[in-house]
Amino acid sequence: MDLLQYLFLCSIFIPLWIVLYYIVPYFTTYTHLRHIPGPFVAKFSNIWLAHYSRKGQRYAAVHAAHRRYGRLVRVGYNHISIADERGIQVVYAHGNGFLKDTFYEAFVSGVPGVFNTRDRAQHTRKRKIVAHAFSPGAVVAFESHMAENLDRWVKQLDMIAAQGDVNGFARVNMMPWCTYIAFDIIGDLAFGAPFGMVEKGRDECESQVRPGGPVVLTRGAETLNRRGEVSSTLGLLPSLRPYANYLPDPFFTKGMQSVQNLHGIASMAVSKRLDDTGKPEQNKRHDILALLLKSKGPDGLPMQRNELISESLTQLIAGSDTVSNTSCAIIYWILAGERDAPGTILPRLQQELDAAIPSTGAIATHVQVKNLPFLRRCIDEGMRLHSTSALGLPRIVTSASGVWFEDAHFPIGTVLSVPSYTVHHDAKIWGPDVGKFIPDRFSPQSFTSRQKMAFNPFSYGPRACVGQNVALMELSLIVGTLIRRYDLVLEQKEMKCTEGFSKKPVECWVRIKRRA
Template sequence: MAPQFTISSNALGRKHRISMAVHEKHLKLGDFVRLSPDQLSVAHPDGIRDILGHGNGFLKSEFYYAFDNIEQGVFTTRNRLMHSRKRKYVSHAFSPKAMMENLLQKGQAGQYVDLGQRVTAIGKLQRREDAAIDAAQWLAFLAFDIIGDLAFGEPFGFCKAGSDTNDGIKKLRDRGEWCCTVGQMPWIKTWTPYFYFDTFFVHGLHAAQALARIGIAAVENRKHAKIDPGRKDILFYLLKARDPDTGGPLPDAELKAEALTQLIAGSDTTGNTLTHVVDMLCRHPDKLRKLQEELDAAFPSPLPTDFVAPFSECQDLQFTQGILYETLRLRTTVSVGLPRVVAKGGAMVCGQFFKEGTVLSVPTYTVHRDERIWGPDALEFRPERWVGDARFPLEKYFLGFSYGPRACIGRNVAFMELKKTAATLFRRFNFRLVNPEVDPSIREGFHLKCQTLPVFISKRDS
């Protein structure tokens, strides 16, 4: 086994760079890095199969206890039977135009005012046909509104208002940073309300509690709203779901916990990914041109004034899909290793024996940069690697939605949303970075988040 190093994951959580720090240690020490006395990070490609794969008996670790809110959900439960039960009913559950047009025509959308009007330095760089926006902020508005519509019957209204009207986006960020830090030492969770000496813990706990209240309110509003009876959103399926054990409806707390999971999993993740897509394409104009050539061929002019790419017409666009896969490889939304516990009797992992109870994780950030898998251009943004049959041998190493029996249950919904939104935005608009010479401001809580991304947008010929 390679040399090991005990790394303070809790401290790194506070510094918002767990994935990068663990990656640096793997580059120096090899495939095995000790994170704590009983926890190791395993970067060997076979670790994906050995740790996350089917049939090995490994369970999620106590790391996930930090993410419990209301009660355990399909994401956080560590009990295999409970996860199977929840998956049975949750699995059945599964417009950018207006905001962009208003910004281009009026320089304002809701409360949001064009950056060029607010920041003199940006205004000096702005062309007449441009609008200047923070793409990270607007794509978060869009993702929250979409999941509000998909899950709860109506958008949250962030795009219309041009603002984070209930601080839900900020609360989700703060909650993620708190969870990822507390998850390194789960036993401190019950004590965090009393950590007045460190406001990070108290503030994060309050954010988690406030986010739960937003989810509960959305469920209650949906239950009492006059919704088209033919509408089948995610909450429709949760409300109609039968408890696999009793045959009755889901207990109220369980229903709300699962609804909150859908809100969290379907909003920040998608908004972050779309922001990274915009950033990567602006930094690789040759890839952007190739994408727009594919979209122009798929959706020729003239476009309808209310054009939104139909999923049936963009789901099989090869280069569009390659852009999403490659962005999720290099800017994986959840880049930290997701820990699993070695089952009773111990197990062989990547040629090494680990005793039962050892916590092992696969560092997504590192595996997605491994030249043994991706070749000598592993650090390059090359969507072509996912086009055609070339993608098949790579998919078993792709951890954009985790892997194995606990992989993301909403993968199909996420890809539908990403493909439709990316195809619509890049067919209708041009994007360029306000400050292309400046590296993106990326901060890691539980999600790898681009904090701000000032861009100029302009309308393409339709």
């Protein structure tokens, strides 16, 4: 066959394949969704959603689509986004029987963990094991590990602040420093030792992709970001997954390498800890991995090594990515709120912190900050405005009778999601000042039942974040320590963000100096 014949056949069969694969199902299998509006391409495939995942702007594209088309938007050939707080109960509540979408299979590295397993029985087993590591009593015992890392963190920030100009302020990007402290804390909790990012002042971890293979230094946060970006994209385009390593786009090749590197970070850290199990100092440790090693599932069996690595990897991702992104965003929004309404945020927050934390202490303790009402309102308002878990977490309808939302019926097999970012920015729920940082909207007298239903920073139902108590503890300690110890002034007009699985501030430039 010569080249002309080959091109001729391609010109016939490729369009024919597109028609059969994308267009025919629109008129046959998915006719029940044709009345739901959405971007034109999204009616036929997941390419529209994958395109914006590839750009790191999925949350923004979905938000814009809802503003254009309304409460229900068809964002994929079989995927409906519901921008309504009542959808949270419908899609994520206990007892509805929904399953995680095949989207999550792209996040499996090794064996499935509690985050990405789609099997209901396996998830129940894994969650029961992992939940012991995040009970209220266990969380309190984690504080000593957090304190050691926070102490190193403020020493580094003290040195930066000491290099101030004539007004006493130094300039620093808080995003990397939020990343360093979050990685070191979760390293300490999940693996028995911090990664050393705070002490080194750079994003660096050891990784061993293959057992017995070479140990290499890799950028942990960068690796995590790339893994989130590529997995979120491939989760929407499952037919590309087997070929991702061979695609000419470096987004996919570098992303797949990051998947391996991230697994290597967790694998090496777990191996180090298991090798040190017999040492007295390790036997006395009370951390997540120690609890996972001691725990048994309903079947009476402990976790195997590959399962330990997968669960530890889940904790690494959840405990570093979400805490670093959220803490940085909260700092930004506190300072932005103060800039927009001088004297209404920082003085009030610092007064509350000063009254709770003795002047002799370099860092806050959990007992000192856990019940501070204005600090908690600032944290909640920062989580609402930023929405680290901004994308709609996709679930598959499994009931044979389907499910109804208002007058729309979604049969078995339909994928539904509720976009947290859009619900958190709905002026009908939060008021016309929805884009402003107003912590007192979370005060008991202002926080309405509708807002309570809509506020969803940790997801909801049986798949809600199992580590949210640890996350809130970390956020209180990080933000409380920083705001109490330093004077801070925001140096950028707006916070730009990119999104892998979670939403990440690109940077957060501030001026900093020690408070008198």
